Amino acid sequence: MAQSNQTVGKYVLSIAFVSSLVFTPVLSGKVFANAGAGASEGDITISESNLSNIQEQEVASSSEGTLIQHGDVGAVVEDIQKELQEQGYYTYTIDGIFGSITGQAVRDYQADHHLQVDGIVGPNTLETMALPEMESSEDNLTITEIDSSENNLTVTESSSGDVSNIKSDIVAVAKSVIGTPYVWGGTTTEGMDSSGFINYVFNQVGIDDISRTHREMWENDGNYVDHPSIGDVVFFEGTYDTEGASHSGVYIGNNQMIHAGDDGVSVADISIDYWQNHYLGAKSFTE
Structure with a gap:
């Protein structure tokens, strides 16, 4: 998947993300409720979320x-x-x-x-292993605002220059737009819908060939994974009356995702029955 050049800017966020936990979805007895395009079931506060753990962690x-x-x-x-x-x-x-x-x-x-x-x-x-003893180091993520009037936020490579850190970039961008209002058809920080949120996040990290709808993303983009890792996208079906994938969010570990629900971009606990009953699977857009 092509990635565009990334821009060095003025914010520095130190991001180190925790290893993924096994997420075992309950796929039996799916309930195809008419919950609306941006269902917000299971939304939790920032203090209750896993985001506090997705910060710089020093090696013990x-x-x-x-x-x-x-x-x-x-x-x-x-x-x-x-x-x-x-x-x-x-x-x-x-x-x-x-x-x-x-x-x-x-x-x-x-x-x-x-x-x-x-x-x-x-x-x-x-x-x-013939490896030298290593000191703990910081992997810095640099974010820049090119033009605040256009709400254009771009993410550069981490200071290590390693593309594998792009998943932490994904989480950083997703976190940066928490609180953005839900707007049907929206794809900007003025307002975004659930698939527009996914498009926005991945565009900011240089992955700009993501399909516009959840169904097309599920069918055409990225690679299927057995269990989601941090920075992957988790998909759901039957959250409103449409065929195929109908909702998705950015997985941040500990059975939590950031998504655009009815109340805007927020963190949700996907271990609750609602999300488990609608869970479809997960895909990586970075591999």
């Missing part, structure tokens, strides 16, 4: 050195994933996210090399 350290473990993100984790991949232990995407798949690869590596099998990459594991 001990008197023995730096520990890289579940929940850490960034270039350090990517280096570990690449080394594990080269040795045949890691076969997933190099994404810089220390999740359950990376943790299992580390444990397998530790078992084969007679190390303590704890899934934590400390000095001994780093040394065996």
Whole structure:
């Protein structure tokens, strides 16, 4: 999927996102209620949301050195994933996210090399991998406003220059428009509908070939994933009287999404029965 050039600007947001939790949708007994195009069921306040966890997180350290473990993100984790991949232990995407798949690869590596099998990459594991001990670092996300009169917000690559950080950019943009009013057919910060919100977010991170409707996105765009990761799009059907996918939101982890509902762009808890009963699946627009 083509990505346009991204622009360096004046805001700096430090974003590091948590590893995805397994989301097991309840797909039986779907209820095709006429809930409206921008259904807001399950909306929660910012203080109740997972957004406070999607902030800069320092890599834990001990008197023995730096520990890289579940929940850490960034270039350090990517280096570990690449080394594990080269040795045949890691076969997933190099994404810089220390999740359950990376943790299992580390444990397998530790078992084969007679190390303590704890899934934590400390000095001994780093040394065996021939990787240097690493300091915790900041992955800065830079956002710029080009023209406030046009509400044009663009996102640049993180300071590490690694495209894998685009998922944190997606969350940053989605978060930046929370509170935007719901307007049928809208695609700007003046007002947006549910699919217009998805289009806006991905346009700002340079992914500008997203279809306009949920149904077309589900059928034509990105790649299907078994479980959503942070920055993926979760889809729902039957939220109003239309065939196919009828609603979607940006997944931010912990069974939560940012979406454009009846009350505008907000955070919703998708573990409640309403969203579970309408859940269709998830797609990644960055792979």
